[in-house]
Amino acid sequence: MRRFSWFNATALTAGFAFLYIPMIILVIYSFNESRLVTVWAGFSTHWYGELFRDQAFLDAAWVTLRVAFVSSTIATILGTMAAYVLVRGGKFMGRTLFSGMIYAPLVMPEVITGLSLLLLFISIGLDRGIFTIILAHTTFSMCYVSVVVSSRLVSFDRSVEEAALDLGCTPFDAFKSVTLPLIAPAVIAGWLLAFTLSLDDLVIASFTAGPSATTLPIKIFSSVRLGVSPEINALSTILILIVTIGVISASLVSKRRIVQQQRDEQMAEQAQQ
Numbered sequence: 127m128r129r130f131s132w133f134n135a136t137a138l139t140a141g142f143a144f145l146y147i148p149m150i151i152l153v154i155y156s157f158n159e160s161r162l163v164t165v166w167a168g169f170s171t172h173w174y175g176e177l178f179r180d181q182a183f184l185d186a187a188w189v190t191l192r193v194a195f196v197s198s199t200i201a202t203i204l205g206t207m208a209a210y211v212l213v214r215g216g217k218f219m220g221r222t223l224f225s226g227m228i229y230a231p232l233v234m235p236e237v238i239t240g241l242s243l244l245l246l247f248i249s250i251g252l253d254r255g256i257f258t259i260i261l262a263h264t265t266f267s268m269c270y271v272s273v274v275v276s277s278r279l280v281s282f283d284r285s286v287e288e289a290a291l292d293l294g295c296t297p298f299d300a301f302k303s304v305t306l307p308l309i310a311p312a313v314i315a316g317w318l319l320a321f322t323l324s325l326d327d328l329v330i331a332s333f334t335a336g337p338s339a340t341t342l343p344i345k346i347f348s349s350v351r352l353g354v355s356p357e358i359n360a361l362s363t364i365l366i367l368i369v370t371i372g373v374i375s376a377s378l379v380s381k382r383r384i385v386q387q388q389r390d391e392q393m394a395e396q397a398q399q
Contacts, residue, residue: 158173190325197263204268204271205271205274213276240262254335255336266323266330274312274315275313287300
C-alpha cells in the first residue's frame with residue numbers, strides 16, 4: 127500500500143489554503159465595522175443590516191431565484207426528453223445534427239452564445255427582460271441535464287421496462303411508472319446543476335438582461351467595478367453559508383442512506399441464514 131508522503135500532504139495543504147484562505151478572509155471582513163474593507167475597525171454586523179435594507183440587492187436576488195427556478199425546470203424537462211431520444215431513439219435521420227445541437231453549448235464560448243442570443247432577440251423584436259434571461263439560461267443548461275440523464279439511461283436495465291410493457295402498460299405509462307422513478311436521481315442532479323449554473327451565470331445574462339431585470343451576479347459585478355463594498359462581503363458570506371449548509375445536509379442524507387442500506391442488507395442476510 128502506498129504511503130501518504132510529506133510531499134503529498136504539503137501539496138494538499140497548499141491547495142486547500144489557496145482555495146479557502148481568501149474565503150475565510152472575506153468572511154472575517156464581512157463583520158468589519160469600517161467601510162474600508164481592508165482596514166479592520168472592530169467587530170460589527172452593521173453591513174448585514176445594510177444589505178437587507180438595500181432594495182436593489184434584494185430585487186436582484188429575487189430575479190435571480192425566479193430565473194434559476196423556471197429555467198432549470200424547463201431545461202430539466204427538455205434535457206430529459208432529449209436524452210431519452212438520443213439513448214432510446216436508435217438511428218434516425220438527423221441524429222448527428224440533433225446530438226450536435228444538444229451538446230454544442232458545452233463547448234461554445236459563453237460570449238458567443240450570449241451575443242447570438244442577443245442578436246436573435248433583437249431581430250425578432252423581443253424586449254430583453256426576465257423572459258429573455260430564462261430562454262438564454264434554458265438554452266445553455268439543457269445540454270448539461272441531457273448529459274447527466276443520458277449517462278443514467280445508458281446503464282438502465284431495460285428488462286424492468288420491458289416487463290411493464292408485457293404486463294399491459296403503454297410506453298408512456300411504463301416511462302412514467304417505471305423508468306422515471308429509477309432515473310429520478312439523475313433528473314434531480316440535472317435540475318440542481320442547471321439551477322446552480324443559472325445562479326452563477328454572468329456573461330450570458332449580461333447580454334440578454336434588460337433594464338427591468340438585473341440578476342445578482344450582474345449587480346455584484348457592477349458594484350465591484352466601483353469598489354468593493356462591505357455589503358458585498360456580507361452577501362458573499364451568506365452565499366457561502368447557504369452552500370455549506372447544503373453540502374453538509376446532502377452528505378448527512380447520503381451517509382444515512384448508505385448506513386440504512388447496509389442495515390437492510392445485513393437483515394436480509396440474517397433472514398436467509
